[in-house]
Amino acid sequence: MNTESTTQPVIEARQLDLTFQTNDGPIHALKDVNLTIDKGEFVSFIGPSGCGKTTFLRCIAALETPTGGTLTVNGMTPDEARRNRAYGYVFQAAGLYPWRTIAKNIKLPLEIMGYSAAEQEERVSKVLELVDLAGFEGKFPWQLSGGMQQRASIARALAFDADILLMDEPFGALDEIVRDHLNEQLLALWARTEKTIGFVTHSIPEAVYLSTKIVVMSPRPGRITDVIDSPLPKERPLDIRDTPEFIEVAHRVRDGLRAGHSYDS
């Protein structure tokens, strides 16, 4: 491995544009998006609905195709990156198959990707331990709480050990207490696995608490209004949210959101 490939950004977007053609005319979902994400970063995308944060994440996952600009993932096109299993994707809903046990749900991507039965077993127990669900292999999804289901879906995304974890408001449907707990666990998991994480949220405290980099976006057209590199240390207990540094970053995010939003209507 040469030095160039180690300094290469994991995700790089240049002048990215995406226009949806709808019956009500074109919608400019992303306009002129420039962003570089390096290896091991935890990047949050925050903004009001319609700002293109989810769309951008879907572009990285090759679930949407940009209409302009360039986007590379691990130096490849998003399509190639997907075929190379560059990322795991966590959706808003856990979306576990009700007819599969938790272990079988986590095996789903492994079966599709053709892992051997022995390796499947090994990986399932490893990721279940990572998300603190060891012992729940044989349970069906309906036997688990919402927070546990979402953890299982994170385990599923981690199962094939992709370098990148893309998460689209994964805790949006959960209550505050469960959410705090999962945020804490997610940070621990990130520290252990050293993955690059893209995380969409509309909660300012969540974004500030989790991220090394916060991307503030605004709608019509969807664009980036501010990129904040967090000065917070990597070690983050929950009560870091009461420190002046935390409040200052949160303040800057809020300012960015306000600046991007036109209140003249």
Added chain:
Amino acid sequence: MKQVFAVLTVVAVIALIWYAACVPMNIKGVLSELERGGAEVQPPTASARRDLGEFGLVTNNTFAIPAAWEQKKPRLPSPHQVVIELWETTVEKNITSKRSLIYHGWVTLSATMLGFVIGTGLGILLAVGIVHSRVMDLSVMPWAIVSQTIPIIALAPMIIVVLYSVGVQGIIPKAIISAYLSFFPVVVGMVKGLRSPDAMQLDLLRTYSASRSQGFWKLRLPASMPYLFTSLKIGIAASLVGAIVGELPTGAVAGLGARLLAGSYYGQTVQIWSALFAAAILAACLVGLLGVIERMVLKRMGMAQ
């Protein structure tokens, strides 16, 4: 216990209405028979009785009411007559006898099962095609719907005649008619079931670069199971109707349809009603059996809680 009580109450009410209905339905025939037997009936002449109307006859001849429940060839047989006939033609008859309802039921059941298997297989295949091919979606579905708008009673004789002319007879034509009726609910239910996974589920598989066949076997097919069983229950009842209808135009000598036909030729209303009840009981058993299989399969799959 409460449930049993509710069911029994409903049955009792139906039996009561039925017994009550037998009296005016049968009174004319009863009075004619009684008159022939030498009894005094009011009014005495047949033409006067015709003018009086059923309810007038009943109020004038209340003594004749019990006889209305015991006629040999009543217009409407009473419940116990049907029950006795059912008992005699099932339990007390040797099952090889041509008068055994078990024998006739088996003839119809075998055609029903064959037709159901053909119809279900065809329905599932068509549904898979419709879900995976836009051309099939646009071309097959309208025809499937049109096929069900043709009354089966009009179509059945033609199917039998056409097949007979190419040398196919016996169980096959009946099975084809019952397949014709049973494939449709399976197509509709399976199409809905195979399309039931939402956009997020499909996106998830795309993130794994899953192939279409992986998507089918791992997501669409298991997701369609509850829908499949619902359509199977409708399909098997339709299959039985198809098999019975298939027996009518051929003048078949065996099968529940043949029993209905023979009963109507000879005015054997008790035989007609007992054949109808046998068909209803058979349908209920088949649907019930599918319900049991459904519970077992879904439980095994972890989808029943």
